[in-house]
Amino acid sequence: MKFFIDSADVNEIRQANLKGWVDGVTTNPTLIAKSGRSFKEVIAEICKEVSGPVSAEVLATQSAEMIKEGLDLAKIASNVVIKIPMTEEGLIAVKKLTSEGIKTNVTLVFNPLQALLVAKAGGTMVSPFVGRLDDIGIDGLAMVEEIVHIYRQFDFATEVLVASVRSPLHIEKAALMGADIVTVPYKVMQQMTHHPLTDKGLQMFMEDWKKSGKL
Ligand code: G3P
Numbered sequence: 001m002k003f004f005i006d007s008a009d010v011n012e013i014r015q016a017n018l019k020g021w022v023d024g025v026t027t028n029p030t031l032i033a034k035s036g037r038s039f040k041e042v043i044a045e046i047c048k049e050v051s052g053p054v055s056a057e058v059l060a061t062q063s064a065e066m067i068k069e070g071l072d073l074a075k076i077a078s079n080v081v082i083k084i085p086m087t088e089e090g091l092i093a094v095k096k097l098t099s100e101g102i103k104t105n106v107t108l109v110f111n112p113l114q115a116l117l118v119a120k121a122g123g124t125m126v127s128p129f130v131g132r133l134d135d136i137g138i139d140g141l142a143m144v145e146e147i148v149h150i151y152r153q154f155d156f157a158t159e160v161l162v163a164s165v166r167s168p169l170h171i172e173k174a175a176l177m178g179a180d181i182v183t184v185p186y187k188v189m190q191q192m193t194h195h196p197l198t199d200k201g202l203q204m205f206m207e208d209w210k211k212s213g214k215l
Contacts, residue, residue: 047077
């Protein structure tokens with residue numbers, strides 16, 4: 001399973017990368033706006049830090065402009081993946097960019113049928129948003145399970161990138177379902193590291209070592 005970090009904060013990405021948590025990066029307009037920096041500048045800097053895929057989202061809503069923007073963003077670095085919203089116009093852009101050899105990540109996917117259309121259009125990755133479905137009382141992970149099942153059934157090449165991850169449990173369940181990729185905020189990556197029994201066990205070992213007089 002690949003781990004992407006969902007962030008546009010270069011320092012955070014660097015820290016996560018030191019720990020082997022970064023097979024790729026996803027950004028979105030909200031995360032870029034939070035960074036307070038220029039979009040292209042941030043993407044270029046992230047691409048220098050990380051060799052895996054880095055998703056950069058188009059802002060256009062019409063296919064012709066999305067394609068133009070996508071071609072332009074793809075020039076920033078060879079590992080840029082064009083993130084495109086799940087709309088009819090978006091699918092036109094995905095098909096065209098795919099035919100030009102450019103990788104895409106279709107975002108804002110909320111059901112298995114949308115994911116099926118992404119695979120048909122030749123998208124490289126599909127991003128089902130788990131947390132935002134949970135927020136409205138619909139089981140986000142059940143959607144992921146169905147997408148993985150459908151994709152395996154027909155051997156689609158599109159990778160399932162689980163997004164809108166809010167807790168370690170989302171990651172554990174997505175891994176059990178066989179999702180290809182999970183994109184995780186840094187805070188949730190840190191939460192995954194810790195267990196109270198690990199901390200307690202370490203403290204006990206240190207105390208016993210101290211008692212032995214060897215420290
Ligand atoms: O990758 C998409 C993700 O950033 C959305 O997360 O927490 O805003 O639903 P969230």
